[in-house]
Amino acid sequence: MFDKILIANRGEIALRVHRACREMGIRTVAVHSEADANAMHVRLADESVCIGPPPANKSYLNIPAIITAAEVTGAQAIHPGYGFLSENARFAEIVEAHGLAFIGPTAAHIRMMGDKITAKQAVMDAGIPVVPGSEGGVDTYEDAVPIAEKIGYPVLIKAASGGGGRGMKVAETAANLKEAMDTASTEALAAFGDGTVYIEKYLGRPRHIEIQILADTHGNVVHLGERDCSLQRRHQKILEEAPSPALNDDDRKKIGDVVRRAIEAIGYRGVGTIEFLWENGEFYFIEMNTRLQVEHPVTEMITGIDLVREQIRVADGQKLDIKQSDVTFEGWAIECRINAENARTFAPSPGLVTDFHAPGGLGVRLDSALYAGYSIPPYYDSLIGKLIVHGRTREEALLRLRRSLEEMVVGGVETTIPIFLDLLEEADFVSGNYHIRWLEDWLASREN
Incomplete structure (x- = not known):
């Protein structure tokens, strides 16, 4: 079993992981931004390392700083918690490339399930029922029209990448299909760097x-x-x-x-x-x-x-x-x-x-x-x-x-x-x- 785990997160989930580690006899390393110097997970961990200023992109999303903290402290594994880098396939690859264990799934599975179109196809192949919809990304309004008509309105336009409701719009009828597609794609590109969208049947009260x-x-x-x-x-x-x-x-x-x-x-x-x-x-x-x-x-x-x-x-x-x-x-x-x-x-x-x-x-x-x-x-x-x-x-x-x-x-x-x-x-x-x-x-x- 690991002797020491670095917790690449903050707040209640960092404390939750710390508690599990302590009950297993594992020492912990807390990383933190300058804003979190007095956070509870920092106070309770066996060691702590400041990895940057308050903005998350300069601290909790700073992969080189996190890897360096793990190497300097002699941690053998990294637990990403949730949010931040927890579903970042590249981070998982980098962690393992440095001889550390990533406490999560393989990078391949993170990547597979991080793209909703790929994920949908993978689970369909494995026998899981899916919402009726397009077989993949829909590039143009002209391609979308026959798909939406086949599914039946209302339909949901969804970003292929990301989540949290961004890049998600409902087209109640054919009259607002183009607007919904354009808006969803624009939001997805701004939020996730990928404007690809797909179409699904919109369920009323699930x-x-x-x-x-x-x-x-x-x-x-x-x-x-x-x-x-x-x-x-x-x-x-x-x-x-x-x-x-x-x-x-x-x-x-x-x-x-x-x-x-x-x-x-x-x-x-x-x-x-x-x-x-x-x-x-x-x-x-x-x-x-x-x-x-x-x-x-x-x-x-x-x-x-x-x-x-x-x-x-x-x-x-x-x-x-x-x-x-x-x-x-x-x-x-x-x-x-x-x-x-x-x-x-x-x-x-x-x-x-x-x-x-x-x-x-x-x-x-x-x-x-x-x-x-x-x-x-x-x-x-x-x-x-x-x-x-x-x-x-x-x-x-x-x-x-x-x-x-x-x-x-x-x-x-x-x-x-x-x-x-x-x-x-x-x-x-x-x-x-x-x-x-x-x-x-x-x-x-x-x-x-």
Whole structure:
């Protein structure tokens, strides 16, 4: 097993990886920007290295600085967390070219799944159902017209590269197909350096369901059930739960087995997530994330499996010590992504944290790097914590979530905690009757 791992990230995920390493007897190296010199992951790591000024492109995206930090400190592996360089195939190649282990999938798999067109073809070949759409990129409006007519309006124009809702436009009718294509392509080129777009059938009120998988380098694969990530704002998830209130046991087993066989077929290693849209009992592949997900704790809470520990073991070449028959699902887990933002306008709220109290008690977990006296920098994502609760039933989890939200204190900055307290008053949410557009409709109604 590795003696020392460098954590190429910041915030709560850097702290999460550090904790897993410490429990495995592995020393850690924290890298940080000048703005994060007093961050919790830096304070707790065995060693720390400053890799640049505050902007991410000069620090957390600075590959030469990260590699140098690993070599200087004698780290044997690099864990990229999520975001930043976690799905950068070139970074994975460079890490391994320097004799270090990359705690993630192969560069080839990152590259395959990073291009949505290539990914769609790969999973189709492996037997995973996909949304009806173009077979590849669509270059011109003239090419798009017959494809859209065959699929049937409305259609979705999507960037082949990237994600997060950028380069994604809906064409309701043939009259706005060209405008949607041009806008999506322009956005994709600006955001990802690639203006290639493709076309898919636009689903009206689907759920966003994802399947967590875990695979080693010896051909062993298990799936760890699903997460429901349908509560989204501008294509960004804000609350996730496991299991999904929309699926039954037959749905769950069917899609889990399909995904497990597909992952075996492509020879994947490490953790990964296959994301689907689910509507009227049918699953449609949308993308694969070749990294640890922000929402991984809800899976850990219902399975008891430490995903970061398993990532590290797989990167060390070890076999999974669990079989599919060993995986059991106990109770219900819900995660709220708490941001330093105004709960009405969503404007960022960086600044000094004057007071901090973490909720506790049975079935409560808070993944956060906050502490009283910490100054939240304005340079990065506004996520400051993930509150995860577990209960024997969904009703118990919801009651525990309310109590924990009421107990949590973050003074000095604004947070999105009030949104979740309001959500708990909504009958549709409490009953589990929501879809991927429900939250934005609800937020809009609060403004009126």
